[in-house]
Amino acid sequence: MNNILVLGAGKSTTVLIDYLAKKCKEHNWKLSLADLSLETVQRRTKHHEDVVAKKLDVNNVQLRKELIKGSDVVVSMLPPAMHYHIAEDCLELGKHFFSASYTDKRLKEKAEEIQNKGLFFLNECGLDPGLDHMSAMKIIQREQEAGNHISLFKSFCGGLLSPKHAGENPWNYKFTWNPRNVVVAGKGVSTFIRNGYYKFIPYHMLFKRTESVDFPKLGSFEAYPNRDSLSYRSIYGLDSIPTILRGTLRNKGFCRAWNILVMLGLTDDSFELDLPEGFSCQMLTNAFLPYDPQMTPQQKIKQLIPDLDKENLEKLAWLGMFSTEKLPKRTGTPAEILLAILEQKWKMNPEDRDMVLMQHQFTVVGGGKSRSIYSDLTVMGDDQEYTAMAKTVGYPLGAAVYLFMKGQFKTRGILLPILKEIYAPILEEVAKFGIEFQERTLDA
Amino acid sequence: MNNILVLGAGKSTTVLIDYLAKKCKEHNWKLSLADLSLETVQRRTKHHEDVVAKKLDVNNVQLRKELIKGSDVVVSMLPPAMHYHIAEDCLELGKHFFSASYTDKRLKEKAEEIQNKGLFFLNECGLDPGLDHMSAMKIIQREQEAGNHISLFKSFCGGLLSPKHAGENPWNYKFTWNPRNVVVAGKGVSTFIRNGYYKFIPYHMLFKRTESVDFPKLGSFEAYPNRDSLSYRSIYGLDSIPTILRGTLRNKGFCRAWNILVMLGLTDDSFELDLPEGFSCQMLTNAFLPYDPQMTPQQKIKQLIPDLDKENLEKLAWLGMFSTEKLPKRTGTPAEILLAILEQKWKMNPEDRDMVLMQHQFTVVGGGKSRSIYSDLTVMGDDQEYTAMAKTVGYPLGAAVYLFMKGQFKTRGILLPILKEIYAPILEEVAKFGIEFQERTLDA
Numbered sequence: 001m002n003n004i005l006v007l008g009a010g011k012s013t014t015v016l017i018d019y020l021a022k023k024c025k026e027h028n029w030k031l032s033l034a035d036l037s038l039e040t041v042q043r044r045t046k047h048h049e050d051v052v053a054k055k056l057d058v059n060n061v062q063l064r065k066e067l068i069k070g071s072d073v074v075v076s077m078l079p080p081a082m083h084y085h086i087a088e089d090c091l092e093l094g095k096h097f098f099s100a101s102y103t104d105k106r107l108k109e110k111a112e113e114i115q116n117k118g119l120f121f122l123n124e125c126g127l128d129p130g131l132d133h134m135s136a137m138k139i140i141q142r143e144q145e146a147g148n149h150i151s152l153f154k155s156f157c158g159g160l161l162s163p164k165h166a167g168e169n170p171w172n173y174k175f176t177w178n179p180r181n182v183v184v185a186g187k188g189v190s191t192f193i194r195n196g197y198y199k200f201i202p203y204h205m206l207f208k209r210t211e212s213v214d215f216p217k218l219g220s221f222e223a224y225p226n227r228d229s230l231s232y233r234s235i236y237g238l239d240s241i242p243t244i245l246r247g248t249l250r251n252k253g254f255c256r257a258w259n260i261l262v263m264l265g266l267t268d269d270s271f272e273l274d275l276p277e278g279f280s281c282q283m284l285t286n287a288f289l290p291y292d293p294q295m296t297p298q299q300k301i302k303q304l305i306p307d308l309d310k311e312n313l314e315k316l317a318w319l320g321m322f323s324t325e326k327l328p329k330r331t332g333t334p335a336e337i338l339l340a341i342l343e344q345k346w347k348m349n350p351e352d353r354d355m356v357l358m359q360h361q362f363t364v365v366g367g368g369k370s371r372s373i374y375s376d377l378t379v380m381g382d383d384q385e386y387t388a389m390a391k392t393v394g395y396p397l398g399a400a401v402y403l404f405m406k407g408q409f410k411t412r413g414i415l416l417p418i419l420k421e422i423y424a425p426i427l428e429e430v431a432k433f434g435i436e437f438q439e440r441t442l443d444a
Numbered sequence: 445m446n447n448i449l450v451l452g453a454g455k456s457t458t459v460l461i462d463y464l465a466k467k468c469k470e471h472n473w474k475l476s477l478a479d480l481s482l483e484t485v486q487r488r489t490k491h492h493e494d495v496v497a498k499k500l501d502v503n504n505v506q507l508r509k510e511l512i513k514g515s516d517v518v519v520s521m522l523p524p525a526m527h528y529h530i531a532e533d534c535l536e537l538g539k540h541f542f543s544a545s546y547t548d549k550r551l552k553e554k555a556e557e558i559q560n561k562g563l564f565f566l567n568e569c570g571l572d573p574g575l576d577h578m579s580a581m582k583i584i585q586r587e588q589e590a591g592n593h594i595s596l597f598k599s600f601c602g603g604l605l606s607p608k609h610a611g612e613n614p615w616n617y618k619f620t621w622n623p624r625n626v627v628v629a630g631k632g633v634s635t636f637i638r639n640g641y642y643k644f645i646p647y648h649m650l651f652k653r654t655e656s657v658d659f660p661k662l663g664s665f666e667a668y669p670n671r672d673s674l675s676y677r678s679i680y681g682l683d684s685i686p687t688i689l690r691g692t693l694r695n696k697g698f699c700r701a702w703n704i705l706v707m708l709g710l711t712d713d714s715f716e717l718d719l720p721e722g723f724s725c726q727m728l729t730n731a732f733l734p735y736d737p738q739m740t741p742q743q744k745i746k747q748l749i750p751d752l753d754k755e756n757l758e759k760l761a762w763l764g765m766f767s768t769e770k771l772p773k774r775t776g777t778p779a780e781i782l783l784a785i786l787e788q789k790w791k792m793n794p795e796d797r798d799m800v801l802m803q804h805q806f807t808v809v810g811g812g813k814s815r816s817i818y819s820d821l822t823v824m825g826d827d828q829e830y831t832a833m834a835k836t837v838g839y840p841l842g843a844a845v846y847l848f849m850k851g852q853f854k855t856r857g858i859l860l861p862i863l864k865e866i867y868a869p870i871l872e873e874v875a876k877f878g879i880e881f882q883e884r885t886l887d888a
Contacts, residue, residue, distance in 0.1 A: 188712070188714045189709055189714065191715070197735055198731040199734075199735060200717075200731050200732050200778070201732075202707075202708070202709030202712055202732070204646075209734065263646075264646070265633055265646030265649065268633050268646055270631075270632045270633065271632055271633045283642070287641070287642040287643055287644050288644050288646070290643075291639070291641055293639070334644070
């Protein structure tokens with residue numbers, strides 16, 4: 001077994017490719033990288049002459065299968081919708097499969113077949129999902145094995161600007177990752193449980209229901225609940241835990257201002273606008289506010305949200321939401337049009353650096369006392385290519401592939417990195433590259 | 445041509461069947477009625493011995509096509525999702541097609557084929573859509589033919605309790621029509637235009653943005669904007685009209701109280717709950733409110749919506765939202781669970797009567813002056829079978845079929861009742877049964 005195929009050479013793959021190329025050179029394995037754009041592949045592989053560069057349209061099923069047939073291990077870095085098809089090919093052709101994305105429901109139905117064929121299918125092995133699973137399970141299993149009881153688990157993660165570059169705009173925010181995901185984040189209802197009370201938060205309330213999360217040296221951030229925290233009870237073996245919450249981190253003040261855009265309806269992604277020529281940003285904002293030709297949009301927003309701080313309106317003004325300039329995009333959903341506005345404002349400059357933060361909080365009861373355990377991860381981007389995002393996705397996934405190739409994992413089937421056999425060596429490997437959690441314990 | 449087939453014998457078909465049975469008897473046409481339940485068919489046809497009763501599972505494509513093959517005209521009273529498949533069969537087998545539902549987008553793509561085959565496909569010929577098109581177009585075309593200019597068009601419709609029976613509960617409301625549609629009404633974004641200003645209202649704001657609509661003798665009602673009013677500009681030939689709005693009517697005070705359920709998230713239909721045994725209505729309400737074991741859900745709602753009237757909380761209490769009784773349903777979306785609660789409370793009693801209201805408002809400019817035209821429809825239900833809903837859906841659709849059978853319509857293709865050739869004789873026919881609009885004109 002010595003052929004690795006990576007499908008997709010997008011921005012987030014820089015670290016993964018460099019890491020795997022180095023490991024392949026050391027072990028005399030063959031690494032192939034395929035993408036729709038040969039130019040992108042060549043840019044990623046320019047320092048690695050041994051990596052085989054391929055041009056591939058993944059929608060061409062025949063060519064795709066031929067490439068997969070010639071490999072032993074396939075890593076999908078394609079857009080999430082493609083993973084299932086690649087995984088299906090791998091199952092058909094008897095190849096091992098790795099991804100950093102959520103496990104497709106349809107794939108779970110094929111668990112037995114994957115197991116029976118002796119294949120190793122590992123999903124959710126990037127940052128979030130990925131490092132969150134691994135670092136949480138390390139503490140959960142350690143405490144449970146010591147006979148202790150976990151009564152609270154909260155987990156927060158966020159992709160942000162590094163503190164050195166965050167103060168430049170009033171939002172302290174720029175797109176360091178998929179911008180579209182940021183604009184539609186939180187749609188639906190977020191669920192969690194607190195002291196035994198189920199909590200369900202609809203989207204239009206989500207960004208008001210934040211909590212504060214402190215990082216040593218970095219200070220306070222705010223977090224909004226992130227989708228379905230309840231399902232993590234069974235995944236993590238915490239079925240009867242009275243408090244579990246997962247949240248997304250933002251710089252202080254972000255959520256209150258973002259909430260205005262949500263309340264107005266500007267993040268709606270369910271209906272298509274077709275606005276007349278010359279429609280301005282201000283006209284768009286005004287269209288989501290009640291009719292009153294005597295009032296400015298700013299005045300109407302104040303009426304709508306009486307406890308609004310002045311600085312929140314300034315944040316909207318800074319985005320250009322009250323500007324009489326033409327919209328950068330006139331057709332599409334409100335979320336798509338808002339995205340076009342935000343992309344002009346929240347674009348990373350070459351000198352900007354990103355940062356990834358993660359924090360787990362546990363309350364652990366054992367030996368007649370209660371302790372709080374905090375586990376923090378802080379990763380800074382080096383430059384525009386070696387971003388914190390690329391590192392925290394690339395190293396865990398790369399390490400998983402590397403360790404698998406070395407024969408470290410004996411389990412087979414469709415897996416998450418929640419097994420000690422898998423997460424322990426991966427966490428050890430990524431620590432060599434600065435992906436290391438800091439643990440603090442406070443007696444309650 | 446003398447065979448009419450009606451598919452679906454649900455509650456709303458009583459008037460349609462009676463009307464068509466009578467016309468078929470007079471003209472010696474054959475009427476067949478098919479439904480999944482033969483018992484339902486027999487109940488509908490008990491006074492009409494000439495009507496052929498059939499049992500049909502519409503998902504059985506072969507049997508369905510055989511039935512359609514033996515008819516000349518097919519009327520679909522099935523759930524909306526089925527219309528397209530029936531219409532496709534009709535196109536394939538060369539049969540004419542009638543429905544009271546919105547035209548399926550996929551069907552529009554087959555317009556040329558329908559036209560070329562000389563078929564008559566009429567959709568949106570019930571109440572809303574249906575009578576709204578016909579009665580609005582009658583005035584629009586009359587005024588435009590007279591050289592007048594329409595600068596405002598608002599149209600409101602609602603299915604309510606008759607005033608004699610409305611005062612019995614604090615909501616003045618019961619389900620007189622599809623309960624599920626009431627619970628999820630307004631999802632997405634509602635759009636309209638007012639004095640040239642585009643207005644987009646997201647769902648969580650919709651029930652706050654009501655306007656008052658007066659009916660002579662009946663008094664004031666409230667209306668919330670109903671989905672995409674903008675698309676009616678081209679349908680009705682009002683492309684550059686500065687004000688167009690369609691709205692749904694409710695009794696005064698309904699929307700403010702309903703809005704609390706919307707704000708809490710209880711009408712969400714996007715995620716599945718699986719609540720523990722013994723979960724009460726109060727626990728459900730509380731789950732959508734912030735965590736605070738010292739406060740009751742009522743206190744939390746007051747904090748969330750500071751300008752809340754006491755009577756709105758009483759409306760929620762009357763529904764049982766603060767009751768410690770077990771939920772009638774523990775799994776499903778919040779909307780589905782809320783529906784189960786509401787169905788216990790908003791169920792029509794045998795002595796209750798329903799009412800359908802419609803009002804069009806126009807501002808018409810011509811001859812140097814401006815006039816306001818109001819066109820009102822008020823229809824009361826006779827009993828549980830001859831409801832106002834069954835009348836206002838059944839008579840227009842029945843009249844369309846009858847007039848078509850008599851050879852009154854020359855046009856062919858996929859049609860709406862917005863052509864004078866179609867709406868004028870239908871409105872004349874339904875007026876014989878009390879479906880008659882009252883027009884008032886006020887000089888501005």
